[in-house]
Amino acid sequence: MHTFDLDRLGAGLTVAGARAELERAVSTGAAVVTAPPGTGKTTFVPPLVANALGGRILVTQPRRVAVRAAARRIADLDGTRLGGPSGFTVRGEKAVSAETRIETVTPGVLLRRLLNDPALEGISAVILDEVHERSVDSDLLLGMLGEVRALREDLVLVAMSATITSGPLADLLGAAVVDVPSALHPLEIAYAPSSTPRLGVRGVEHDFLDHVADVAVSEQRATGHDALVFVPSARDVDVVVRRIRDRAPDVDALPLHGRLSADEQDRAVSGRTDPSGPPRIVVSTALAESSLTVPGVRLVIDTGLSREIRRDRSRDMSGLVTVSASRASADQRAGRAARQGPGRAVRTYTEAEFAAFRAEADPEILSADLTDAALLLAEWGAPEGRGMPMLTAPPPAAIAVAVGVLGELRLVDDAGRATVLGSRVARMPVGAREARALLDADADPQTAAEVVAAMS
Secondary structure (H helix, E strand, O other), X not given: OOOOOHHHHOOOOHHHHHHHHHHHHHHOOEEEEEOOOOOOHHHHHHHHHHHHHXXXXXXXXXXXXXXXXXXXXHHHXXXXXXXXOEEEEEOOEEEOOOXXXXXXXXXXXXXXXXXXXXXXXXXXXXXXXXXXXXXXXXXXXXXXXXXXXXXXXXXXXXXXXXXXXXXXXXXXXXXXXEEOOOOOOOEEEEEOOOOOOOEEOOEEOHHHHHHHHHHHHHHHHHHOOEEEEEOOOHHHHHHHHHHHHHHOOOOEEEEEOOOOOHHHHHHHHOOOOOOOXXXXXXXXXXXXXXXXXXXXXXXXXXXXXXXXXXXXXXXXXXXXXXXXXXXXXHHHHHHHHHOOOOEEEEEOOOHHHHHHOOOOOOOHHHOOOOXXXXXXXXXXXXXXXXXXXXXXXXXXXXXXXXXXXXXXXXOEOOOOOEOHHHHHHHOOOOOHHHHHHHHHOOOOHHHHHHHHHHHO
């Protein structure tokens, strides 16, 4: 069985200084690790847990690009191939083998694996990373895995977070807490607000995106550093990348968002291949905020905007809207500039606007469409989440609406339990509505599959 060289993997990482404390916490069966982005928790903690326990461990990352990047980083530092001791599984792609000790997955993959194997046979530990993002899937996993541990006392559960207050999470899991201090170098924060509004009736104003591109180019030229620019959506990423390329053709401007191919994403998060090559400006959505590190960045440009789920109760629909980020998010973004040396963060809004931001983003479960979550809970045996300990319970009105939708789709019965069809749909790697459409598309399954793939 492969043993990871923790001295090699932890070289230069702040989190390695807490090695003994981490090992003690893991030995108790449950641990909460709080560590700011860039301290190395994603790289160091999984191998430490694997060495301590033996067997295979599962690690969740909130996004596919972060899953691949984390698995590849461990494999590279370990001097082994991807798919060997360190591998990954995402929807439609995997790199694992019989020798895999650390398998990194998305929360959605693990949720469906739990439905097929509630005891997680052969798994020694589960590490939930970036739980501070409070996605619905991660919150469901915390509750479900807490129930699994009640039956499998040997299963170790570790939750890792960049910002979350550890108390409620530690109480939920009955866990020991390890706080790893920040590794920030000196960080200069400046404000360069636009003369035009950031948002209009149709979303982000184009004049504001022009301003962001101008600031990114001028700051990169002034500092000479590689830069990371945060904008709210994939569309905004593409617009700003085009603007930067027009203004500075000598700069390597790269997009980073979830709609890109794996190769394009990997190029953006891999850092410069040639140190003497052109400077890089990576324009990203919030996925670079905490769940992965872009090497070489010493300059951050932040729009202070993010895409978050909001529910329109009058139309009974949820969707993504662009809003001001939280102060915690803005601080995480700024901190990306000071991970590898003194850095500079430029906020393209005013200091007064920053002071008016929310302290933290709300848990997604409070505003999301809960139809898919309700089906998972029904199949798990906890209709509407009743009896399941969770950080935030599903709002009664929203979960009732979701169960009503499932009933209309014939996926749950009158008692809220999953039907035979519901059990089948719950295991499909798409939403409940899309899965139901696929199963009904006998006449033209190819067209149905293409439509569902485009929608998802």
